[in-house]
Amino acid sequence: xxxxxxxxxxxxxxxxxxxxxxxxxxxxxxxxxxxxxxxxxxxxxxxxxxxxxxxxxxxxxxxxxxxxxxxxxxxxxxxxxxxxxxxxxxxxxxxxxxxxxxxxxxxxxxxxxxxxxxxxxxxxxxxxxxxxxxxxxxxxxx
Numbered sequence: 001x002x003x004x005x006x007x008x009x010x011x012x013x014x015x016x017x018x019x020x021x022x023x024x025x026x027x028x029x030x031x032x033x034x035x036x037x038x039x040x041x042x043x044x045x046x047x048x049x050x051x052x053x054x055x056x057x058x059x060x061x062x063x064x065x066x067x068x069x070x071x072x073x074x075x076x077x078x079x080x081x082x083x084x085x086x087x088x089x090x091x092x093x094x095x096x097x098x099x100x101x102x103x104x105x106x107x108x109x110x111x112x113x114x115x116x117x118x119x120x121x122x123x124x125x126x127x128x129x130x131x132x133x134x135x136x137x138x139x140x141x142x
Contacts, residue, residue: 002041002044002078002079003071003074003075003078003079005031005033005037005038005041006041006044006045006074006077006078007071007074007127007130008027008030008031009022009027009031009038009041009042009045009060010045010050010051010062010066010069010074010127011127011130011131011134012027012030013051013060013061013062014062014066014127014131015131015134017061017062021059022059022060022061023059023060024036024038024039024042041078042060044077044078045074045077045078047077048073048076048077049063049064050062050063050064050069050073050074050077051063065128066126066127066128066131067126067127067128068126069126069127069128070122070123070124070125070126070127071122071123071125071126071127071130072119072122072123072125074127075122083115083118083119084115086114086115086118087111087114087115089103089104089107089111090103
């Protein structure tokens with residue numbers, strides 16, 4: 001969920017540039033999330049070099065063009081161990097059962113393939129594409 005909130009915030013920041021100062025309270029109203037959640041999202045995106053946030057009065061801006069920001073970068077900023085934890089392996093190695101003792105190794109390869117596929121797909125999707133999709137949906141609504 002944090003990733004979708006972050007994308008929401010980034011599109012809002014992009015659209016609001018030069019029109020309104022984007023604060024956590026403003027984004028809380030738009031997303032329906034608590035301002036504390038927005039500030040945590042801001043913190044992660046700032047640490048990842050995706051946005052800057054002005055001190056004091058606030059106001060968030062993108063640090064780079066939307067074409068240089070991928071969905072994977074956004075996701076990774078919010079969930080550093082995210083892909084590894086998408087599909088977890090239960091803890092059971094200490095059991096006497098041979099399946100329990102080996103299931104972690106058996107699942108490592110297929111789970112690794114899944115993680116790689118997800119990462120590659122997310123790296124191929126840019127914020128720019130999502131903004132374009134947003135604009136297309138706005139045009140359809142008119």
